[in-house]
Amino acid sequence: MRHLLRRAVTAGTAEEAEVTRLRTRLVAEVPAVRSRMLESMSGTGRMLARSLGERTGLDPESLEVRVLTTSLVGGLMEVSRYWAEHGHRDDLADLVDRALDVFEHGLPAAGP
Template sequence: MLEAPLSLRERKKLKTRQTIRREAYRLFAEQGYESTTVEQIAAAAEVSPSTFFRYFATKDDLVLTDEYDPAMIAALLARPADEPFLTSCREALIGLIRQLLQHERQELLIRMRLVTEVPALRAGLHRADHSPAALYLAILLRRAGVEEPSYDMRITAAAIGAASTEAVLCWAAGGGEQDIAELVDHAFALLESGFAGV
């Protein structure tokens, strides 16, 4: 994890969550996403189905949710308040990705490849509760000290969310061969240029 040291209870919960995910990814690789049931995942992780649902609302959520949002929020809030938001997002996201590649590269690749290959997961990326745009919008609101977003804020958050997601999916579709940080950096360069030359 990228966060501060966890309590014993939190470490146990994290370990269970990671075990469920690890066994799920193994089963997905062996028998396919659609053919793998929650019951099979729970049995492989040596937990009950009810325990599975305490950690993940659905099988899709097992792939679509992660523990990275708090780290991203902290990184964004640590950026200078007067820094352009696009620059803050670029620096924070690339920094987070570099950490993930050191510790959780294979898991990130498996997750994102599933999202590129399974239509239900690809569609789930655009739900409000999984949308990166919602995170960026929340930070924009906090930085501006307002409760309701402006049109410009919504467009900015949507563009950054879509661009960063596309960069990660492109990396996964290519089997992780490209430098994901470079893909993200290029996506932000396009945003900053206003897509000049595209």
């Protein structure tokens, strides 16, 4: 999953970096754009569910697969918003890795 999502993000940002930055900024700042993006991402979630179903033998329509894929899509949306809200300073692929770390390990321990 990590490899697939990292490749998708890298490919998507490499070709049209400025367009990607503008799109993420609009998603972060304009609720109507964010809503439309959420609609669009639901299709991505269904494709992801089908792929996971094929690889795991689980029913892509099962609650478990749907919860996982919807969570991943929601996490990617938040990565995009975070990236835009912080001036696109961080490497987007690294932010995706950080988000996936949360899925894999849970939240990090609070500092002292």
